Amino acid sequence: MEEKDVTIYDIARELDLASSTISRALKNDPKVKLKTRNKVHQMAQKMGYQSNPFARSLRNKRSYLIGIIIPRLTNHFVSSAISGLEDMLSIKGYNIIIGQTYGQIDKEISALKMLMDNRVDGLLVSLSDQTKSPEHLDPFTKKKIPLIYFDSVPDITDSSVIVIDHAQAAYIATKHLIEAGCKKIAHVTTGISHGICADKYAGYKKALLESNKRLKEELLVFEDLGSIESGKHVADHILKMNKPPDGLFFENDHCAAGCIAGLKKGGLNIPKDIAVVGFNDEPVATLIDPNLSSISYSGYEIGRVAAQNILLQIENPEMPKISKTVLPARLVIRESSIR
Amino acid sequence: MEEKDVTIYDIARELDLASSTISRALKNDPKVKLKTRNKVHQMAQKMGYQSNPFARSLRNKRSYLIGIIIPRLTNHFVSSAISGLEDMLSIKGYNIIIGQTYGQIDKEISALKMLMDNRVDGLLVSLSDQTKSPEHLDPFTKKKIPLIYFDSVPDITDSSVIVIDHAQAAYIATKHLIEAGCKKIAHVTTGISHGICADKYAGYKKALLESNKRLKEELLVFEDLGSIESGKHVADHILKMNKPPDGLFFENDHCAAGCIAGLKKGGLNIPKDIAVVGFNDEPVATLIDPNLSSISYSGYEIGRVAAQNILLQIENPEMPKISKTVLPARLVIRESSIR
DNA sequence: TTGTAGGCGTTATCAA
DNA sequence: TTGATAACGCCTACAA
Numbered sequence: 001m002e003e004k005d006v007t008i009y010d011i012a013r014e015l016d017l018a019s020s021t022i023s024r025a026l027k028n029d030p031k032v033k034l035k036t037r038n039k040v041h042q043m044a045q046k047m048g049y050q051s052n053p054f055a056r057s058l059r060n061k062r063s064y065l066i067g068i069i070i071p072r073l074t075n076h077f078v079s080s081a082i083s084g085l086e087d088m089l090s091i092k093g094y095n096i097i098i099g100q101t102y103g104q105i106d107k108e109i110s111a112l113k114m115l116m117d118n119r120v121d122g123l124l125v126s127l128s129d130q131t132k133s134p135e136h137l138d139p140f141t142k143k144k145i146p147l148i149y150f151d152s153v154p155d156i157t158d159s160s161v162i163v164i165d166h167a168q169a170a171y172i173a174t175k176h177l178i179e180a181g182c183k184k185i186a187h188v189t190t191g192i193s194h195g196i197c198a199d200k201y202a203g204y205k206k207a208l209l210e211s212n213k214r215l216k217e218e219l220l221v222f223e224d225l226g227s228i229e230s231g232k233h234v235a236d237h238i239l240k241m242n243k244p245p246d247g248l249f250f251e252n253d254h255c256a257a258g259c260i261a262g263l264k265k266g267g268l269n270i271p272k273d274i275a276v277v278g279f280n281d282e283p284v285a286t287l288i289d290p291n292l293s294s295i296s297y298s299g300y301e302i303g304r305v306a307a308q309n310i311l312l313q314i315e316n317p318e319m320p321k322i323s324k325t326v327l328p329a330r331l332v333i334r335e336s337s338i339r
Numbered sequence: 340m341e342e343k344d345v346t347i348y349d350i351a352r353e354l355d356l357a358s359s360t361i362s363r364a365l366k367n368d369p370k371v372k373l374k375t376r377n378k379v380h381q382m383a384q385k386m387g388y389q390s391n392p393f394a395r396s397l398r399n400k401r402s403y404l405i406g407i408i409i410p411r412l413t414n415h416f417v418s419s420a421i422s423g424l425e426d427m428l429s430i431k432g433y434n435i436i437i438g439q440t441y442g443q444i445d446k447e448i449s450a451l452k453m454l455m456d457n458r459v460d461g462l463l464v465s466l467s468d469q470t471k472s473p474e475h476l477d478p479f480t481k482k483k484i485p486l487i488y489f490d491s492v493p494d495i496t497d498s499s500v501i502v503i504d505h506a507q508a509a510y511i512a513t514k515h516l517i518e519a520g521c522k523k524i525a526h527v528t529t530g531i532s533h534g535i536c537a538d539k540y541a542g543y544k545k546a547l548l549e550s551n552k553r554l555k556e557e558l559l560v561f562e563d564l565g566s567i568e569s570g571k572h573v574a575d576h577i578l579k580m581n582k583p584p585d586g587l588f589f590e591n592d593h594c595a596a597g598c599i600a601g602l603k604k605g606g607l608n609i610p611k612d613i614a615v616v617g618f619n620d621e622p623v624a625t626l627i628d629p630n631l632s633s634i635s636y637s638g639y640e641i642g643r644v645a646a647q648n649i650l651l652q653i654e655n656p657e658m659p660k661i662s663k664t665v666l667p668a669r670l671v672i673r674e675s676s677i678r
Numbered sequence: 679t680t681g682t683a684g685g686c687g688t689t690a691t692c693a694a
Numbered sequence: 695t696t697g698a699t700a701a702c703g704c705c706t707a708c709a710a
Contacts, residue, residue, distance in 0.1 A: 005687090008687070019687090019688085020689075020697065027689095032696080036695085052687050052688070054393045054458075055686070056689080057393040058394050058686090058687080058688075058702050058703065059689050059702050060688080061702075074413060076413060082412075114429070114434070227622065228625070286567070287627055348703080356680075362705060370680085390704080391703050393703080395705080397685095397704080398704050398705050398706090399705075
């Protein structure tokens with residue numbers, strides 16, 4: 001007793017019109033008389049018509065799908081960005097399809113393959129920290145699929161990017177630690193060779209060099225810094241150090257918070273023994289005791305801007321594709337760095 | 340200079356075969372000679388062939404899409420469940436499409452509409468707390484689209500469900516608070532009239548009644564309890580109470596953690612003044628000081644089981660559709676409830 | 679074992 | 695302003 005889906009043919013038959021007229025009426029083509037259009041819409045409603053996205057995509061050679069590559073969904077910044085994206089895209093009739101990389105390049109590659117298989121019309125990418133250069137995105141640029149990087153972007157690219165000034169943010173954060181009297185400020189990072197991590201490092205370094213005593217840099221490099229768990233590993237490491245730092249600048253709040261928890265468990269006092277600044281101003285920043293100072297910027301806003309840009313590129317294939325949008329970020333000072 | 344996508348016709352021409360043979364070879368139909376099959380696969384590879392999902396879906400009347408309805412992605416339990424789902428589904432060639440409800444029924448409805456528009460082949464639903472009875476899912480059952488509830492399930496349903504025993508879990512949690520010496524144990528909930536919240540309430544109630552002194556129930560009802568922020572509101576509320584409780588049983592760890600932070604800021608000692616137990620054993624449970632006792636169960640496992648069940652139903656349309664899978668949960672005791 | 683042919687539902691082109 | 699028709703790429707009866 002399977003009921004078949006209603007098609008434009010069924011509506012056409014019912015209204016004694018041609019299917020092409022129905023098709024036009026349904027998309028409010030002004031070539032169709034207003035009266036006819038209304039009739040069609042009513043009948044469609046009444047018969048419970050739903051346009052078939054596959055037929056439409058097959059015919060139009062467009063999927064109305066935007067692919068999104070991000071490190072991890074559990075990040076509050078990321079899910080805010082996706083909210084912003086979705087809010088913008090859904091009103092334009094686009095759906096999103098998400099690929100998580102967990103900061104790993106191999107997952108990034110397989111996620112991109114999945115998106116390619118699904119024939120996304122556009123691509124929004126926040127790179128994994130492991131990604132040195134985004135050659136694995138060449139298939140998309142070759143097929144002229146609009147591509148925009150956001151937040152975690154490559155050093156050199158022909159695509160548009162939407163970012164905050166990571167170097168500047170890191171500079172402010174580090175300077176703040178210096179002013180708090182820290183003498184040995186470590187930067188906890190996944191690496192400083194490329195991408196936004198390199199930017200953060202540059203800002204950190206600049207602040208150190210500008211300081212009175214030209215403080216020396218001190219890097220704590222770990223593969224994964226995206227989770228609370230990873231922060232505990234960092235804490236374990238620090239607790240074992242001979243001369244631990246008295247200031248820490250993290251590239252991620254979850255990790256910073258996990259580290260604070262670990263350091264406290266190890267008997268240290270935050271911020272007295274070690275002052276801490278994080279990045280992204282996640283909700284955990286105000287959970288941990290002491291509350292975490294952090295670099296704050298709006299994921300939602302980045303998402304909105306990214307969505308607007310990608311839609312622009314999709315609808316205007318001839319548009320210049322290189323632009324750089326820099327959004328503001330600021331330091332929120334809380335107890336973890338006041339002393 | 341737009342390069343066209345290669346189709347099975349292109350391969351057919353190249354190999355001097357019929358398109359139908361290519362189609363069959365590509366899906367390893369044993370009716371095609373092995374040698375031919377190999378040839379086809381090689382050529383497909385070489386020409387960079389990618390099957391067109393729209394043509395396939397149009398023809399097969401299947402989207403290879405599974406819809407997923409969940410309260411919020413930022414929940415670690417939820418994202419674990421989705422990991423489990425994705426791991427299972429992707430090997431079978433299915434993609435997922437996610438709708439977030441933020442615990443609100445109107446968003447649940449619009450998310451479902453979106454999934455219907457996208458013609459999902461199956462539906463996995465964790466209800467919002469606001470959902471009393473899932474009539475808005477009727478369109479799916481009417482179209483015989485396989486539907487499985489997981490975690491947050493309706494009281495009565497003809498569909499399969501995958502859950503933990505929420506009542507039992509709540510019972511254990513409450514009993515633990517009683518044994519810790521709490522005399523006034525409040526249950527923080529979004530409501531007790533229906534769904535898993537009703538189950539939790541039942542377990543809570545049972546433990547109270549079984550106690551020596553037949554403790555009285557004490558409900559703190561709030562609309563939203565899904566975030567750290569919401570927990571701070573709960574704390575504000577408790578701090579203003581005349582006779583605040585000395586034990587709290589939450590239905591969500593984020594909320595519990597936020598509340599602990601708020602209560603501490605208000606000068607209370609946890610667990611001395613108030614002992615706390617949460618639900619879901621999220622990473623924040625070990626961030627907050629004192630660490631949060633919580634009911635622990637595997638989202639990943641629930642996701643895996645849900646995926647298997649839905650695939651079974653999709654591939655065997657004649658299968659009985661009602662089954663109930665109950666997965667284990669346990670109480671993890673940490674400092675927030677030890678005194 | 680392989681080929682032929684028709685159709686899935688929509689839209690664009692062309693003609694009326 | 696509307697209608698007829700072909701095409702998008704794939705799959706599957708049926709025929710060979």
